[in-house]
Amino acid sequence: MTKHFQRFTAPDAGALARDIARARDALFKAQAGEDSLALVNLAGDLAAMLTIDRREAEAHDLLAPLQSLAREHLAAEPAGWFFLAFGTASQYLGLRAEANLMFAQALELAKTQGWERLQHFVLMHWGRSLVEEELLFRARECFSLALAIRERLNDPRAASTRRALKALGELEASGG
Numbered sequence: 001m002t003k004h005f006q007r008f009t010a011p012d013a014g015a016l017a018r019d020i021a022r023a024r025d026a027l028f029k030a031q032a033g034e035d036s037l038a039l040v041n042l043a044g045d046l047a048a049m050l051t052i053d054r055r056e057a058e059a060h061d062l063l064a065p066l067q068s069l070a071r072e073h074l075a076a077e078p079a080g081w082f083f084l085a086f087g088t089a090s091q092y093l094g095l096r097a098e099a100n101l102m103f104a105q106a107l108e109l110a111k112t113q114g115w116e117r118l119q120h121f122v123l124m125h126w127g128r129s130l131v132e133e134e135l136l137f138r139a140r141e142c143f144s145l146a147l148a149i150r151e152r153l154n155d156p157r158a159a160s161t162r163r164a165l166k167a168l169g170e171l172e173a174s175g176g
Contacts, residue, residue, distance in 0.1 A: 004092065005131040006164055010052050020049045040070045041078035047085040051092060059089040080109040080118045084125060091129040099129055120149040124161060136172055143168065 010016040023046040030038045043066050047059035063086045070082040087102030103126040110119035127142030143165050150158035 003132070005128045006160075006167060007092075007128070008052060013053075016049060016053055020046065020053060023049055036069055037073050037076055037078060040066060040073055040076075040082050044070075044078060044082035044085045047089055048081070051085065051089050054092075056089040056092040059085065060093055060095075063089065074109060075113070077113065077115050077118060080106050080113070080115055080122075083109065084118065084122050087122075087129075088125050091125070091132070096129070096133055100126075103129065116149050116153060120146045120153075120155065120157070120161075123149070124157075124164070127164065131168060131171070136168060140165070140168055 023042065027039070027042040027046050030042050033039075043062055047063050050056070050059040050062070063082065066082070067086070070079045073079045083102045083106035087099045087106060090096075090099035090102055103122055106122045107119065107126065109115070110122055123142040123146035127139045127146065130136070130139035130142060143161055147158060147161040147165065149155075150161055
């Protein structure tokens with residue numbers, strides 16, 4: 001079993017670094033204002049980028065103190081993306097219980113509010129985390145649900161979901 005199942009790597013590290021710098025600047029400006037939803041949104045975006053850049057500890061430290069603020073905005077989609085980013089950072093830090101809690105919260109929000117794009121992303125991230133926990137049956141359920149949504153939406157990411165299901169099948173066949 002690999003430590004991180006199909007972890008995403010940015011195709012352009014320089015572009016990611018520039019995006020992180022822009023996001024950090026936008027977050028700094030938002031912290032000076034009074035728009036708490038913008039703060040939740042920008043913190044989630046920055047944390048997601050930091051995690052892609054293998055800086056999940058920094059992402060986790062950014063998001064942890066903002067959880068109660070995110071919970072004030074559960075009817076707004078940025079809260080769902082916030083919990084997804086927090087779950088992913090927790091996953092890569094090995095904080096499995098926290099990751100599962102955050103993924104569950106993000107998925108529940110996505111389902112309740114009808115945010116299908118968020119839903120398929122949460123299912124993919126949670127599925128990869130479940131593979132890492134060797135909970136292969138649950139991972140397959142997540143990937144299958146994500147694939148159904150992606151196919152219905154004609155999302156090109158359906159191909160990556162099929163690759164995840166294939167890799168999962170290979171793990172299952174090898175007894176992993």
